[in-house]
Amino acid sequence: MVDPTLQSLFDEVVARNPGEDEFHQAVREVLDSLTPVAGKHPEYASVIQRLCEPERQIIFRVPWVDDSNTVRINRGFRVEFNSALGPYKGGLRFHPSVYLGIVKFLGFEQIFKNALTGLPIGGGKGGSDFDPKGCSEGEVMRFCQSYMTELYRHIGEYTDVPAGDIGVGGREVGYLFGQYKRITNRYESGVFTGKGMAWGGSQVRTEATGFGTVFFVEEMLKASGQSFDGRRVVVSGAGNVAVHAIEKVHQLGGTVVACSDSSGYVVDEEGIDLGLLRQVKEVERGRMADYVERRGQGAHLVSDGSIWDVPCDVALPCATQNELDERAASALVHNGCLVVAEGANMPTTPAALAVLREAGVRFGPGKAANAGGVATSALEMQQNASRDSWSFEYTENRLGEIMRGIHDRCLETADEYGMPDDYVAGANIAGFTHVADAMLAFGVI
Ligand code: NDP
Ligand code: 2IT
Numbered sequence: 001m002v003d004p005t006l007q008s009l010f011d012e013v014v015a016r017n018p019g020e021d022e023f024h025q026a027v028r029e030v031l032d033s034l035t036p037v038a039g040k041h042p043e044y045a046s047v048i049q050r051l052c053e054p055e056r057q058i059i060f061r062v063p064w065v066d067d068s069n070t071v072r073i074n075r076g077f078r079v080e081f082n083s084a085l086g087p088y089k090g091g092l093r094f095h096p097s098v099y100l101g102i103v104k105f106l107g108f109e110q111i112f113k114n115a116l117t118g119l120p121i122g123g124g125k126g127g128s129d130f131d132p133k134g135c136s137e138g139e140v141m142r143f144c145q146s147y148m149t150e151l152y153r154h155i156g157e158y159t160d161v162p163a164g165d166i167g168v169g170g171r172e173v174g175y176l177f178g179q180y181k182r183i184t185n186r187y188e189s190g191v192f193t194g195k196g197m198a199w200g201g202s203q204v205r206t207e208a209t210g211f212g213t214v215f216f217v218e219e220m221l222k223a224s225g226q227s228f229d230g231r232r233v234v235v236s237g238a239g240n241v242a243v244h245a246i247e248k249v250h251q252l253g254g255t256v257v258a259c260s261d262s263s264g265y266v267v268d269e270e271g272i273d274l275g276l277l278r279q280v281k282e283v284e285r286g287r288m289a290d291y292v293e294r295r296g297q298g299a300h301l302v303s304d305g306s307i308w309d310v311p312c313d314v315a316l317p318c319a320t321q322n323e324l325d326e327r328a329a330s331a332l333v334h335n336g337c338l339v340v341a342e343g344a345n346m347p348t349t350p351a352a353l354a355v356l357r358e359a360g361v362r363f364g365p366g367k368a369a370n371a372g373g374v375a376t377s378a379l380e381m382q383q384n385a386s387r388d389s390w391s392f393e394y395t396e397n398r399l400g401e402i403m404r405g406i407h408d409r410c411l412e413t414a415d416e417y418g419m420p421d422d423y424v425a426g427a428n429i430a431g432f433t434h435v436a437d438a439m440l441a442f443g444v445i
Helices: 004-016 019-031 033-038 042-051 102-115 138-153 170-184 205-223 240-251 273-282 288-295 325-334 352-357 370-384 392-416 423-441
Strands: 055-066 071-082 088-094 123-128 160-163 232-236 255-261 264-268 299-302 313-316 340-343 362-363
Touching: 004 019, 004 033, 004 042, 004 071, 019 033, 019 102, 019 352, 019 423, 033 042, 033 170, 033 423, 042 423, 055 138, 071 102, 071 138, 071 160, 088 102, 088 170, 088 370, 102 123, 102 370, 102 392, 102 423, 123 138, 123 160, 138 170, 138 370, 160 370, 205 240, 205 313, 205 340, 205 362, 205 370, 205 392, 232 240, 240 273, 240 313, 255 288, 264 288, 273 288, 288 299, 325 352, 352 362, 362 423, 370 392, 392 423
Parallel strands: 088 123, 088 160, 232 255, 232 313, 313 340, 340 362
Antiparallel strands: 055 071, 071 123, 255 264, 264 299
């Protein structure tokens, strides 16, 4: 890091949070971007230090009973990172890899992402090391109910508003919200987002992260005189974000030729068959091999390679953190990739980002590119607060406007600080200054 004050703040974060590699990585990336800000505004130094310390961290036991009557124990987390702009807002992740360092990296990123949306939401994240894979419906329900039996006392529509993330979709949100309602005896719709349409959900929330990412890339392409039309696109993952990114790319005239899950990736030169993919992944909760088997000739599965070896014009990592490494970035550059944008949170390693930058590949960081999900969550909260519900078309237009606004804010901020076309710097600085100004106004709290 160039700035010695920022370097010492970073060293302190590492020393105070040992072993939390992903959190260090997320902090480092933001602090790296803040060098020009720290030079201009020394008054922000104490804010940066406070921003790196969550306002509150909750870790709890989640006991549940599996189908064979065995007691199982998982660990639950909720990190309430920053409430300068609104109630803590951010998803819950259920995945065996979850530990405090993952929840803190996600919560930290969420602060800046949420600020970028321009909507009144603070930053938080939560989850558990529970693995829903292979669990029965009853086991997932009992786990969710036990998790909420502790979480309910910490959340509320004006306090902390969770939503989904990896391993937490509509089914889990239903069980979680249902248990909250039962324990509190309140129909408090605004306490959770990503709800079903029959019980307070918003149109477009399910699609929002994937759609929003593609809207963002559309703007990136436009900024260099291009479009999606006729482009080859690779999307990693096959979950909520990936599926809706694929849908929107196809609507805009591009072709998604590969997608993946943790069992491998599929190449389908004709374009991924979205109907079949959704049937396999969302209805049957199957694997990529099931897609290939049903799709027949033309599609093939690669179970031990990197999806980033598939040549493409646009690459959209939509699975998980650090899935696109230096070697993958080199392969993308070698194959002439024009744009990489993060549908997932922090999927690109710092070394990979350096390779893409060096080669002049346009890069959309997750804080900006995937902000459409949480932005639409904030629209869901607005609808809940006014006991209203908007049409699909109106809500999608709002999402499109928000994504174009974020795109332009990134470029304008990057320009203002002398780093044209650097979306990473633009997103980090614009998000940071918004939160920092609110924190300065509040005094030392
Ligand atoms: P889902 O659980 O719906 O899907 C996740 C997908 O990524 C699955 O295909 C999964 O494969 C794959 N995946 C997850 N972990 C790994 C891993 N360790 N290695 C390889 N593949 C993996 O989650 P989402 O689509 O909701 O989330 C995807 C990403 O987008 C995450 O980074 C999340 O934080 C981010 N995001 C999500 C938002 C949302 O609104 N849902 C909003 C903004 C960002 P498998 O099923 O085999 O595990
Ligand atoms: O990473 C994210 O932005 C999300 N998982 C969505 C959070 C939300 O509150 O909608």
